[in-house]
Amino acid sequence: xxxxxxxxxxxxxxxxxxxxxxxxxxxxxxxxxxxxxxxxxxxxxxxxxxxxxxxxxxxxxxxxxxxxxxxxxxxxxxxxxxxxxxxxxxxxxxxxxxxxxxxxxxxxxxxxxxxxxxxxxxxxxxxxxxxxxxxxxxxxxxxxxxxxxxxxxxxxxxxxxxxxxxxxxxxxxxxxxxxxxxxxxxxxxxxxxxxxxxxxxxxxxxxxxxxxxxxxxxxxxxxxxxxxxxxxxxxxxxxxxxxxxx
Amino acid sequence: xxxxxxxxxxxxxxxxxxxxxxxxxxxxxxxxxxxxxxxxxxxxxxxxxxxxxxxxxxxxxxxxxxxxxxxxxxxxxxxxxxxxxxxxxxxxxxxxxxxxxxxxxxxxxxxxxxxxxxxxxxxxxxxxxxxxxxxxxxxxxxxxxxxxxxxxxxxxxxxxxxxxxxxxxxxxxxxxxxxxxxxxxxxxxxxxxxxxxxxxxxxxxxxxxxxxxxxxxxxxx
Numbered sequence: 001x002x003x004x005x006x007x008x009x010x011x012x013x014x015x016x017x018x019x020x021x022x023x024x025x026x027x028x029x030x031x032x033x034x035x036x037x038x039x040x041x042x043x044x045x046x047x048x049x050x051x052x053x054x055x056x057x058x059x060x061x062x063x064x065x066x067x068x069x070x071x072x073x074x075x076x077x078x079x080x081x082x083x084x085x086x087x088x089x090x091x092x093x094x095x096x097x098x099x100x101x102x103x104x105x106x107x108x109x110x111x112x113x114x115x116x117x118x119x120x121x122x123x124x125x126x127x128x129x130x131x132x133x134x135x136x137x138x139x140x141x142x143x144x145x146x147x148x149x150x151x152x153x154x155x156x157x158x159x160x161x162x163x164x165x166x167x168x169x170x171x172x173x174x175x176x177x178x179x180x181x182x183x184x185x186x187x188x189x190x191x192x193x194x195x196x197x198x199x200x201x202x203x204x205x206x207x208x209x210x211x212x213x214x215x216x217x218x219x220x221x222x223x224x225x226x227x228x229x230x231x232x233x234x235x236x237x238x239x240x241x242x243x244x245x246x
Numbered sequence: 247x248x249x250x251x252x253x254x255x256x257x258x259x260x261x262x263x264x265x266x267x268x269x270x271x272x273x274x275x276x277x278x279x280x281x282x283x284x285x286x287x288x289x290x291x292x293x294x295x296x297x298x299x300x301x302x303x304x305x306x307x308x309x310x311x312x313x314x315x316x317x318x319x320x321x322x323x324x325x326x327x328x329x330x331x332x333x334x335x336x337x338x339x340x341x342x343x344x345x346x347x348x349x350x351x352x353x354x355x356x357x358x359x360x361x362x363x364x365x366x367x368x369x370x371x372x373x374x375x376x377x378x379x380x381x382x383x384x385x386x387x388x389x390x391x392x393x394x395x396x397x398x399x400x401x402x403x404x405x406x407x408x409x410x411x412x413x414x415x416x417x418x419x420x421x422x423x424x425x426x427x428x429x430x431x432x433x434x435x436x437x438x439x440x441x442x443x444x445x446x447x448x449x450x451x452x453x454x455x456x457x458x459x460x461x462x463x464x465x466x467x
Binding site for chain 1: 397398401402403407410411418422425442453457460465467
C-alpha cells in the first residue's frame with residue numbers, strides 16, 4: 001500500500017510524467033479515432049431520421065458530448081487545481097492549465113452547434129434559455145481562467161492563482177446554474193421545453209455515447225500533448241529537458 | 247477584533263483624505279443610470295420596467311470600478327506585506343479591508359439608489375425593496391470582488407482582467423437582486439429573492455475573506 005502511494009507521487013514530478021504522457025498519448029489518439037469512427041458511422045448511417053426534427057437533429061451527436069465535456073472538464077480542472085494547491089505538486093497545476101483551452105473549445109463548440117440546431121428547430125440562433133445562458137457563463141469562466149494564467153509571468157504564482165479561481169468557480173457553478181434557471185422561469189413562460197426529451201431510439205443513444213467517449217479520449221490526448229509542451233517550456237533550464245529534446 | 251476595527255478605521259481615514267477617488271465611483275453610478283433613459287427614450291412605462299435591471303447593472307459596474315483600489319496601494323508601498331507578517335491573522339485584516347471597501351463603495355450606492363429610482367418612476371414600496379436588495383447585495387459584490395482584486399494584484403492590465411474574472415461570478419447577485427424588485431412590481435412578493443440573496447451573502451461572508459487571504463498570500467510570495 002505504502003509502495004503504491006509513493007509510485008503515484010513519482011508522477012507528480014515533471015521529469016517522470018513527461019515520458020509517461022508520451023507513452024499514453026498514441027493510445028488515447030487511437031481510442032479517440034476508433035470511438036469517433038464508430039460513433040459517426042452509427043449516428044449518420046444507422047440512426048433513424050427523427051420523426052419531428054428530420055435530419056437536422058443529427059447535430060446533437062456533436063452538441064451533447066461537447067456540452068457534457070465542457071462541464072466535466074471544468075470539474076477535472078478544478079480537481080487538478082485543488083490537488084496542486086493542497087499537495088504542491090507541479091504537474092497538477094500544469095494539467096489544469098492544459099485542460100482549460102480544451103474546456104473553452106468544448107463550451108464554444110456546444111454554443112455554436114446549439115445555435116446551428118436552434119435556427120431550424122426554434123427559428124432563432126439564440127434564446128435566453130437557462131441551459132444556453134449557463135453554458136455561456138461557463139465559457140466566460142474558462143476565458144477568465146486562461147486570461148488570469150496568461151497575465152501572470154511566474155508559472156508557480158499562475159498555477160496557484162488559477163487554482164483559487166477554478167475552485168471559486170466550481171463553488172459558484174451550481175449557484176449560477178440555479179439562479180439562471182429560476183430567472184428564466186420567472187421571466188418568460190419557457191416556450192421551449194428541453195426537459196421532455198422524446199424517447200430516443202437505442203441507436204441514437206449509442207451514437208451519442210460513442211461520440212461522448214470519442215470526445216473524452218480526444219480531451220485526454222490533447223491535454224497530455226499540451227501538458228508535455230508546458231513541461232518542456234517550464235523545465236527548459238534543466239538537463240533532462242535538454243536531453244529529451246535532442 | 248481590535249485589529250479588524252483598526253483596519254476598517256485606517257482604510258476609511260485614508261479614503262476620506264482622498265475623497266475624489268470614492269466620489270468617482272458614486273458619480274459613475276449616477277451618470278450611467280442617467281444615460282439609459284437618454285439612450286432608450288423617456289417613455290415612463292418602459293423605464294419603470296427596466297429600472298431594477300439598470301440600477302443593478304450600474305451598481306455592479308460601480309463596485310467593479312472601486313475594486314482595484316482595495317489592495318493596490320497597500321501592495322505597492324509594502325503595507326500588505328507588513329499585514330501578512332503582523333501577529334493578528336491576515337484573514338481578519340483582509341475582512342476589515344473588505345468591510346471598509348463596502349462602506350466606501352457599496353453603502354453610498356445603497357443610499358443613492360432610492361433617489362435614482364425616482365427618476366424611473368418607481369413607487370415608495372418598490373424603492374424600499376430596491377434599497378433592501380442593494381443593502382444585501384452590495385456587500386456580496388464587495389466580498390466576491392475582493393477575491394478577484396487579490397488574484398489580479400500587480401498584474402498587467404489588472405483592471406480589465408478583474409472585470410473578466412469577477413463579472414461572471416456577479417450574475418447570481420444580479421439575478422436575485424433585480425429579480426426581487428421585479429417580483430415586487432409584479433405583485434409576487436420579494437421575500438424569496440431576498441432570502442436567497444441573504445443566503446448567498448452568508449456563504450460569501452464565511453468563504454470569501456478566506457479565499458481572498460489565500461490569494462493575497464500568493465500575490466505576496
